[in-house]
Amino acid sequence: MKLIKELSIQQIIITSITIILAISVITSAISVYNIITQKTIELVYDQASEINKQIVLNYENYTDRVKNITNILQKKTFEYDINKDIEQLIELFKLLEEIEDDIVAITLFNTNGEVILSTNNIILDREQIVNKQWYQNAKFNDNIIHFSSPHRQDIYEVPMEEIISCSKIFEYNSGGITKRGVLLIDMNFKGLSSLSKITNLGEDGHIIIVDVDDKIVYSSDNYKYGYNSKSYDLVKETIFGSTNAVINGTSMAVNINTISSTRWRIATFQNINTIDEGMNRALYTVILLVIATMFITFLVAYFVAKVIINPLKKLNRAIVKFQKGIYDSKVEVQGQKEVKIVTIGFNAMIDKIHQLMDEVVKEQESKRKTELSVLQNQINPHFLYNTLDCIIWLAEENRNEDLVETVNALSTYFRVSLSKGKQFIPISEELRHIESYMLIQRMRYNNSFSYSIECSEIVSKYKIMKLILQPLVENAIYHGIDKDDKDSYIKIVVKDDDEYITLSVINSGYGITDRKIQDLYQMMSEGYDNGSVGMKNVYQRIKLFYGEKAKLLIESELDEYTTVSIVIPKDRLGN
Amino acid sequence: MKSRWIIISILLLTIILFTGCDDSKKNIAVLLYDQEDPFIKGIGDRLIEYNNTDYNITIYDCKKSQIVQNEIAEQLYEDNIDLLIINPVDRLSSYIFVQKSLKEDVPLIFFNREPLKEDLKPMEEAYYVGANAMESGRMQADMIAEAFGNNPENLNKFDKNNDNIIQCIILKGEQGHQDAEERTTAVIEELENKGFKVEVLLTKIANWNEEEAYRHMNEIMGIYENNIELLISNNDAMAIGAVKYLKDHGYYGKEINGVVRQIPFIIVGVDGIDEAIEYIEKGYMYGTIINDSSNIAKAMLELSKYILDENVNNLSYELVDEKYIWIPYKNFSFE
Numbered sequence: 001m002k003l004i005k006e007l008s009i010q011q012i013i014i015t016s017i018t019i020i021l022a023i024s025v026i027t028s029a030i031s032v033y034n035i036i037t038q039k040t041i042e043l044v045y046d047q048a049s050e051i052n053k054q055i056v057l058n059y060e061n062y063t064d065r066v067k068n069i070t071n072i073l074q075k076k077t078f079e080y081d082i083n084k085d086i087e088q089l090i091e092l093f094k095l096l097e098e099i100e101d102d103i104v105a106i107t108l109f110n111t112n113g114e115v116i117l118s119t120n121n122i123i124l125d126r127e128q129i130v131n132k133q134w135y136q137n138a139k140f141n142d143n144i145i146h147f148s149s150p151h152r153q154d155i156y157e158v159p160m161e162e163i164i165s166c167s168k169i170f171e172y173n174s175g176g177i178t179k180r181g182v183l184l185i186d187m188n189f190k191g192l193s194s195l196s197k198i199t200n201l202g203e204d205g206h207i208i209i210v211d212v213d214d215k216i217v218y219s220s221d222n223y224k225y226g227y228n229s230k231s232y233d234l235v236k237e238t239i240f241g242s243t244n245a246v247i248n249g250t251s252m253a254v255n256i257n258t259i260s261s262t263r264w265r266i267a268t269f270q271n272i273n274t275i276d277e278g279m280n281r282a283l284y285t286v287i288l289l290v291i292a293t294m295f296i297t298f299l300v301a302y303f304v305a306k307v308i309i310n311p312l313k314k315l316n317r318a319i320v321k322f323q324k325g326i327y328d329s330k331v332e333v334q335g336q337k338e339v340k341i342v343t344i345g346f347n348a349m350i351d352k353i354h355q356l357m358d359e360v361v362k363e364q365e366s367k368r369k370t371e372l373s374v375l376q377n378q379i380n381p382h383f384l385y386n387t388l389d390c391i392i393w394l395a396e397e398n399r400n401e402d403l404v405e406t407v408n409a410l411s412t413y414f415r416v417s418l419s420k421g422k423q424f425i426p427i428s429e430e431l432r433h434i435e436s437y438m439l440i441q442r443m444r445y446n447n448s449f450s451y452s453i454e455c456s457e458i459v460s461k462y463k464i465m466k467l468i469l470q471p472l473v474e475n476a477i478y479h480g481i482d483k484d485d486k487d488s489y490i491k492i493v494v495k496d497d498d499e500y501i502t503l504s505v506i507n508s509g510y511g512i513t514d515r516k517i518q519d520l521y522q523m524m525s526e527g528y529d530n531g532s533v534g535m536k537n538v539y540q541r542i543k544l545f546y547g548e549k550a551k552l553l554i555e556s557e558l559d560e561y562t563t564v565s566i567v568i569p570k571d572r573l574g575n
Numbered sequence: 576m577k578s579r580w581i582i583i584s585i586l587l588l589t590i591i592l593f594t595g596c597d598d599s600k601k602n603i604a605v606l607l608y609d610q611e612d613p614f615i616k617g618i619g620d621r622l623i624e625y626n627n628t629d630y631n632i633t634i635y636d637c638k639k640s641q642i643v644q645n646e647i648a649e650q651l652y653e654d655n656i657d658l659l660i661i662n663p664v665d666r667l668s669s670y671i672f673v674q675k676s677l678k679e680d681v682p683l684i685f686f687n688r689e690p691l692k693e694d695l696k697p698m699e700e701a702y703y704v705g706a707n708a709m710e711s712g713r714m715q716a717d718m719i720a721e722a723f724g725n726n727p728e729n730l731n732k733f734d735k736n737n738d739n740i741i742q743c744i745i746l747k748g749e750q751g752h753q754d755a756e757e758r759t760t761a762v763i764e765e766l767e768n769k770g771f772k773v774e775v776l777l778t779k780i781a782n783w784n785e786e787e788a789y790r791h792m793n794e795i796m797g798i799y800e801n802n803i804e805l806l807i808s809n810n811d812a813m814a815i816g817a818v819k820y821l822k823d824h825g826y827y828g829k830e831i832n833g834v835v836r837q838i839p840f841i842i843v844g845v846d847g848i849d850e851a852i853e854y855i856e857k858g859y860m861y862g863t864i865i866n867d868s869s870n871i872a873k874a875m876l877e878l879s880k881y882i883l884d885e886n887v888n889n890l891s892y893e894l895v896d897e898k899y900i901w902i903p904y905k906n907f908s909f910e
Contacts, residue, residue, distance in 0.1 A: 053642050056642060067751060070751070071750035071751055071780075074750065075750070075778065141691060143751070143753055143756055143757075144667060144691075144751070145751070212670055212694075239671050239674045239675045239678070240645050240648075240649065240671045240675065241645065241646075241648075241649035241652075241675075242649065257641075257642055257645055258641055258645065258665065258668035258671060259668075260641055260664075260665040260667075260668065261665060261667050262667075263667050263668060263670065265671065
C-alpha cells in the first residue's frame with residue numbers, strides 16, 4: 001500500500017494498465033496455447049491410431065483371403081472323392097493357388113504326414129512332415145487355421161525363405177468315408193511385408209508384429225527393433241492398446257492391435273516429433289505475440305497517461321511556483337474536465353489572493369497613514385512652542401526648580417512619544433507620558449488644576465498602544481476644565497477585570513450633554529471631522545488594532561465631571 | 576458461538592452426503608461383439624434386467640470389430656473396471672485380454688464365443704459361460720428324429736420321395752466358426768448315430784443373418800425345390816429368413832385357427848429367439864434349440880457375485896475345470 005502512495009499518477013496508470021493487460025493477455029495466450037496443443041496432440045494421436053487401424057485392416061484383408069480360400073477348398077473338397085476325383089481336386093488346388101499371387105503352394109496331407117495331393121513337389125518324407133511345427137499346431141487345435149511366423153520352408157524342391165505356413169485340419173471324402181487331414185497353404189510373406197513398408201509412420205517410424213508367444217513375426221528393422229530393443233519390450237509390456245514412448249530420442253505414438261484369426265499383434269510406432277516441433281513453434285509465436293502486445297500496450301498506456309497527466313503536471317508546477325512566492329502563475333485551462341475544474345479553481349484562487357493582497361496593502365497603507373498622523377500629532381509644534389515659552393518664562397522668573405521639573409517633563413514626554421520606535425509600551429510608561437504632559441500643562445496654566453493617577457502595579461505591567469491618553473487629556477484640559485475653579489482636577493484611573501483594561505480620564509468641569517455625547521460617538525465612528533480630532537484619532541487607532549471589542553466610552557454629569565474611558569480587550573494585547 | 580456450530584454441522588452434512596454418494600458399487604462392463612445380433616443383445620438386456628442395483632453394469636457394442644473391442648477394453652482397463660464380461664469378436668485374439676487382466680488384476684468372464692482352452696488357462700479368474708455347441712447340434716438331431724417319426728427305418732410323411740433318406744439343406748452360420756462347425760457336424764453325426772440316413776443337398780453360408788438366408792433361399796429353391804425334406808439352420812435368424820422366403824413365395828398353406836398345416840418341409844433352428852418361438856407355435860418352423868439367454872445372464876451375474884463379493888463362495892452352477900459354466904439347451908418344438 002505504501003508503495004502505491006509513492007508512485008505518481010502517471011506511473012500508476014501505466015503500471016495498472018500494463019499489469020491488467022499482462023494478466024489477460026498472458027492468461028488468454030496460455031489458454032489458447034494449451035487448447036491448440038491439446039487439439040494438436042489429440043489429432044496426432046488419432047492419426048497414429050487410424051494409421052494403425054488401416055494397417056491392421058490391410059493385414060486382415062490378406063489373412064481373410066487365406067481363410068476364404070481354405071473355406072472354399074473345404075467346401076468344394078466335400079463334393080469330390082479323393083479316390084475318384086483326385087485330378088479335379090488338383091485342378092481346384094492349382095486354380096486357387098494361381099488366383100492368389102502370394103500363395104506359393106497348397107498341399108493336403110493325411111494324418112500320417114503323407115501327401116494326398118499338392119500343387120508342388122514335396123521332397124520330405126512323412127516323418128519329417130509330421131514333426132513340422134505347422135503340422136503339429138494344426139492337429140493340436142483342430143478347428144482353427146494356424147498362421148506361422150515367417151520361416152524357411154524346405155519341404156519343396158526349392159526351399160523358400162520368408163514363408164508363412166497356414167495349416168488346418170481338413171476334411172475330405174475317401175470312398176464315402178470322411179477323413180481328416182492337414183491342409184497346408186504356404187504364403188509368401190513378401191506381400192505382407194511390402195504392406196508394412198507402404199505406410200507413413202514418419203521418420204524412424206516402424207512396425208513390429210508379434211505372435212501369441214511374443215515371438216517377432218516381422219520387424220521393419222530386425223537390427224534396430226529386434227528382441228533387445230525398447231520397442232519390443234514396450235510391445236510385450238503393453239500387450240494391446242495405445243501408449244507413447246521415446247525411442248532413440250524420438251517421440252513415438254504406439255498403437256497395438258490384433259489381426260483377426262492369426263493371433264498376431266501388430267504394433268505401429270509413429271513419429272510424433274511433429275507435435276513437439278509444432279508445440280515449440282506455437283510457443284514461440286505465442287511468446288512473440290505476448291511481447292508485441294505488451295509493448296504496444298505499454299506505449300499506448302504511456303501516451304494515454306501522458307495526455308491525462310500533462311495538464312496536471314502544469315498545474316503542479318504552477319502550485320510549486322506559487323509556494324515559492326511567485327503569485328502570478330495562472331494556468332491555461334486544458335485537459336480532462338476534472339483537471340479543468342481544478343485549474344479554474346486554482347486560477348480563481350490566484351485572483352482571490354491578489355485581491356486579498358491588495359486589501360492587505362491598502363490596510364497597511366491606512367495603518368501607516370494613521371501612525372503617521374499619530375506621530376505627527378506627537379510632534380505638535382504648538383505644544384512645543386508653548387512649553388518652550390513657559391520654560392523661558394520660568395527661567396526669567398528664576399523659578400529654577402520648576403524649570404528643571406518642566407524640562408525633565410518635556411524630555412520624558414518626547415522620550416516616551418518615541419519609545420524607541422515601539423508602538424506598544426507598558427501602561428506604566430504611558431502613565432509617565434501623561435504625567436509629564438499634565439505637569440507641563442499645569443505649569444503653563446499656573447496650577448489651575450490638580451491631577452492624579454491611579455493604577456495598580458500589576459495592571460501597569462500590561463502593554464498597550466502608546467499615546468492614547470494624551471489626546472483625551474488634551475480635550476479635558478482645553479474643553480472640560482473650568483480654569484477658574486480652584487478645585488479642578490484630572491484623574492487618570494486604570495483598572496482591569498478578566499476581559500478588559502479600562503483607562504479612564506476623569507475631569508471636573510462643565511460636562512457634556514447627552515446629545516453632544518451622541519454626536520461625539522457618531523463622529524468617532526463615522527469619521528467626519530468635527531472638532532475633537534484627537535478623540536477620533538484615538539478611537540480609530542484602538543479600533544484598528546484592538547478590533548470591535550475596543551471601546552471609547554463617554555460619560556458625563558453636567559457641571560460636575562466628564563469621564564472618557566478607553567476599553568481595551570485583554571485578548572488582543574499582544575504581550 | 577452459534578455461527579461456529581452452524582459451520583460445523585454444515586461441514587458434517589456435506590461429508591455425510593458425499594460419503595453417501597460414494598460409489599462403492601462395483602462396475603461391470605459388458606462388451607458385446609455385435610448388438611445387432613438379437614440373441615447377443617438379449618443376453619445384454621437380461622443382464623441389466625436381473626442386476627437389481629447390485630452393480631453398475633454398462634453394455635458396449637463392439638460392432639463386429641475387434642479393433643473397436645480393443646479400444647473399449649483399453650479404456651476400461653484404464654478406468655479400473657472391476658469386472659469385464661467379454662463376448663469376443665475374434666475369439667482367437669482374446670488371449671490379449673487374459674494377458675492384460677493378469678497385469679491389471681481384473682477378472683474376466685467370456686461368453687458365447689469361446690476362447691481357446693490354453694488362452695484361458697494362465698489366469699485363475701478367467702471364466703467362460705456358454706452353451707456347448709455340440710450339444711445344440713445333438714439336440715437338433717433329436718428334434719429332427721422326432722419330426723420324422725423317430726423310426727430311422729421308416730420315415731414318416733416328411734420323407735417326400737419315400738427313399739428313407741432325409742434330403743436336407745444346411746444353412747451354416749460361418750465357415751470355420753466354432754459354433755457353426757460344431758453344430759453342423761454334431762447334428763449330422765447324431766442323426767447318423769441314430770441310424771438315420773442323411774443326404775446334404777447343399778450347405779449355404781448365411782453368416783447367421785436373416786436377410787442373407789432369405790437371399791440364399793432363392794438359389795436353393797431354384798435348384799432343389801421339391802427335393803428338400805429338411806432345412807437345418809445353425810441359428811434362428813437364418814431359419815426365419817428361410818421361413819419368410821417360403822411365406823412370401825406361397826409355399827405355406829393358409830393359417831387355420833392360427834396354425835398352418837401345410838408346410839413344404841421341416842425347418843429347425845437354434846437360439847430360441849421370440850420370433851422363432853412365434854413361428855414354431857404357428858407351425859411355420861418345426862422347432863428350435865433354445866439357447867437359454869436368460870440362464871446365461873443369470874449364470875454370469877451369479878458368477879460375478881462369486882468373483883466380486885468376498886462373502887459369496889457358492890455357485891448354483893457347476894464350474895467345470897474351475898472355469899467353465901455350460902448352460903444346457905432346451906428344445907422347443909411344434910405340438
